[in-house]
Amino acid sequence: MIRDQHEFAKKLTAYLDNGAAQLKAGTVYRLSQARGKALAALGQPAWTSEGRAAQVHAYAGAGRGTASPGGGLRKGAWLWLGVVLMAAAGFGYQQWQVYQQTREIEELDVQILSSDLPIDAYLDRGFQTWLTRFQP
Amino acid sequence: MSGFLAEVERRAFKQAMFATRDEDAALDIVQDAMLKLAEKYADKPANELPMLFQRILQNTIHDHFRRQKVRNTWTTLLSAFGKGDEKDDDFDPLETLQAKSDSNAMADPARQFEQAQIVGMIEQALTRLPARQREAFLLRYWEELDVAEAAAAMGCSEGSVKTHCSRAVHALAVMLEAKGLKL
Numbered sequence: 001m002i003r004d005q006h007e008f009a010k011k012l013t014a015y016l017d018n019g020a021a022q023l024k025a026g027t028v029y030r031l032s033q034a035r036g037k038a039l040a041a042l043g044q045p046a047w048t049s050e051g052r053a054a055q056v057h058a059y060a061g062a063g064r065g066t067a068s069p070g071g072g073l074r075k076g077a078w079l080w081l082g083v084v085l086m087a088a089a090g091f092g093y094q095q096w097q098v099y100q101q102t103r104e105i106e107e108l109d110v111q112i113l114s115s116d117l118p119i120d121a122y123l124d125r126g127f128q129t130w131l132t133r134f135q136p
Numbered sequence: 137m138s139g140f141l142a143e144v145e146r147r148a149f150k151q152a153m154f155a156t157r158d159e160d161a162a163l164d165i166v167q168d169a170m171l172k173l174a175e176k177y178a179d180k181p182a183n184e185l186p187m188l189f190q191r192i193l194q195n196t197i198h199d200h201f202r203r204q205k206v207r208n209t210w211t212t213l214l215s216a217f218g219k220g221d222e223k224d225d226d227f228d229p230l231e232t233l234q235a236k237s238d239s240n241a242m243a244d245p246a247r248q249f250e251q252a253q254i255v256g257m258i259e260q261a262l263t264r265l266p267a268r269q270r271e272a273f274l275l276r277y278w279e280e281l282d283v284a285e286a287a288a289a290m291g292c293s294e295g296s297v298k299t300h301c302s303r304a305v306h307a308l309a310v311m312l313e314a315k316g317l318k319l
Contacts, residue, residue, distance in 0.1 A: 005305045009277040011319045012258055012308065016278055019255040020146040030163050031145045038170035039138055042178050083210065 137178060140185050141170055144279075148193055151274055154262050155197045165200055169193040190275055190289040254317060261311040265304055268292075272300030273308070 023031075112119060121127045145166060152162035169192045177188050262270055268290070275286040276297065287294045312319070 005302065006277075008309065008319065009273065009301075009305055013278045015251075015255050015258050016147075016150065016262075018251060019259055020150050022252070022255070023146055023149070027149065027159065027163070028146075031149055031166065032142075034163065034167035034170055035138070035141045035145055037167065038141060038174040041171055042137060042174045079210075 169196045187285040269304035273304035
């Protein structure tokens with residue numbers, strides 16, 4: 001189908017180059033910021049305090065374009081807060097369900113005990129049949 | 137190093153975009169890859185930088201997907217939380233501006249529009265390719281790495297690179313032809 005694979009690919013990449021050259025100004029700016037951060041960290045070993053600081057600063061996120069070094073930490077805090085809230089909500093829901101079930105059982109017990117009908121009647125198959133047949 | 141990064145950053149961003157389809161994630165990936173290259177391989181000879189950078193970039197993209205897989209459940213559950221303060225981040229006045237450098241502002245608008253449409257079609261077709269085929273195609277033809285370098289960057293055999301490239305080119309040709317685009 002394609003006579004020259006390489007030539008076809010080259011035509012495509014020429015268009016891709018065109019697309020890369022037409023990036024939005026905001027994206028180009030963020031890319032240059034990211035490059036600046038990488039160059040600032042140039043040659044700094046990751047384990048030194050300076051390197052770490054540069055890394056923390058850089059990891060503040062090119063994506064969001066946030067310049068504050070605490071951006072990543074703040075996001076982490078929000079995430080953990082969310083996790084804790086979700087866990088609390090899950091636990092609360094489970095407790096509420098247990099409480100509801102207990103209440104339903106209690107109500108049923110009260111109804112059975114306060115009824116004039118003896119409990120054995122409910123276990124009698126003949127009575128159940130009579131109930132379904134002669135219900136008003 | 138500065139010149140090298142300036143030369144590759146746009147293509148690296150596009151590569152990350154094709155993979156993630158998320159601009160913020162793509163920018164983070166490129167920044168991560170640049171940082172790793174600067175921190176660990178600054179002393180390497182200039183001719184080794186393209187292959188090293190591509191290897192780091194591909195690994196960073198894979199890491200992104202691994203992390204995303206783990207976080208996915210939580211992100212869905214927590215989507216209701218923390219939305220309030222992100223509203224300001226959505227609008228960026230810089231997005232309204234056009235890039236002045238490397239642009240073809242003087243070109244015929246109709247031709248510019250046509251070009252943009254073709255680029256859009258090709259980029260869309262690329263995002264629909266299987267990840268390994270897309271990687272191989274971009275490394276081999278866009279980044280102009282040779283087969284051995286592409287194989288090293290992708291962590292696979294040279295034969296696999298050739299197969300992925302061939303399949304990618306054929307798949308792209310079929311997809312573009314289906315859209316009425318003949319190059």
